[in-house]
Amino acid sequence: MKGRATGGLIVALLTLMLAACTVVDLDADGKPIMPKDPNAKPGYSNQTPQQIAESGWASRVQQPAEQQALSWADMETKSHTVKAGASESVFVRAGGVVTAFDNSNARERHLTMTINGKPVQVQIGPVLRSNAIRDAAGFRFDEFTNQVQYAQLTKALNRHAVKQLPAVDASWVGKPVQALLAVTMAPGKVDDVVAIQLQQGSP
Structure with missing residues (x-):
């Protein structure tokens, strides 16, 4: 009787242990697919920069830029709060008249716009040499x-930004343009201005 009771107890314990086990799915390589930790920090270790740029463009760039963009005047005011030796990037909405189109370097084209009475050089690519979009969008190093x-x-976001722009040529000179921009500020001045959206016409 005693041996039979012990055997029954062992079977009961094994049944409980099996019931407590979670069945884990396997990937194509036969490795277990572990569920994501709900408390884990956001990260992009399993994505390429291009995938990050494309999947995060709407939520991390376009929507914040459209909803939180500063005016050019407010950006200039904010630039005076940047600490010496530092820089800060923000989204800016501005309107102005195009006074020049520079395609002397076919890979690094620029528009010059008169914004609030001042000439502003706007990078339109296809190569954008700036971290402005990445930094204005709030991507942090510890996410990578x-x-x-x-x-x-930076390069992936810049390439994606250029794809969103209309075809720009010399015919834009002399015309009013509404722009959504990523701007890198230094103390009291503007360093980089990158186009995210461009549209001909007055507001």
């Missing part, structure tokens, strides 16, 4: 695997 991935995100 390493410095290389973080730096590559």
Whole structure:
């Protein structure tokens, strides 16, 4: 009787242990697919910079830019709060008249717009040499695997931004344009201005 009771107890314990086990799915390589930790920090270790730029464009760039953009005047005021030796990037909505189109370097074209009475050079690509979009969007280094991935995100975001722009040529000169921009400010001045959206016409 005693042996039978012990055997029954063992079977009961094994049944409980099996019931407590979670069945884990396997991926194509036969490795277990672990569920995401709900308390884990957001990260992009499993995505390429291009995938991050494309999947996050609407939520991290376009929508914040459209909803939170400063006016050009407010941006200029804010630039005076930037600490010496530092920089800060923000989204800005501005309107102005195009006074020049520079395509002397076919890969790094610029528009010059008169905004609030001042000439402003706006990068329109296809190569944009600026971190303005990445930094204005609030991407942080600790979201990424390493410095290389973080730096590559800048190029991916810039390439994606250029795809959103209309075809710009010399015919834009002399015409009013409404622009959504990513701007990098230094203390009391503007360093980089990158186009996110451009549309001919007055507001």
